[in-house]
Amino acid sequence: MKNPRNTSDIIEAYLKKILEEHSMIEIRRTEMADLFKCVPSQINYVINTRFTIQRGYTVESKRGGGGYIRIEKVNISNRHQFLSQVNQLFDKELEERDAQGIIHKLYEEELLTKREGNLLLTIVSKAVLGCSEDEHAIRSAILHSVLERLSYEEKE
Structure with a gap:
């Protein structure tokens, strides 16, 4: 229940x-x-x-x-600009909750499929990254890379 x-x-x-x-x-x-x-x-x-x-x-x-x-x-009329703004929201460290929020928003805006979003949620989870001292830095680097790649695809 x-x-x-x-x-x-x-x-x-x-x-x-x-x-x-x-x-x-x-x-x-x-x-x-x-x-x-x-x-x-x-x-x-x-x-x-x-x-x-x-x-x-x-x-x-x-x-x-x-x-x-x-x-x-926020109305997202320019996806490239949106991805760039999201990428600037965080620096070298990122909490799991904030990463989850970003991934959910990418899914809502149809920049990720449900499967891609679920895979990313798993990759940036505390269960996966929590064993590292650099958990927040690794999570940040992963999400920066994903956002840059998505932004690159939006330009094409």
């Missing part, structure tokens, strides 16, 4: 559902917290971990009395 989804998953699904119909939304952290009966910091957690540029979103926030959080889905 599948475990019920946690509050963070429910908040993420709610926001993504709205973003399917609108390319940009503005929310108030306290109103969202009241809606989901959670603390405002949980709203921050969801936004900071699940609505990242690696996953195809830009986030802008304004604090204060009339503050808001604006989430916008």
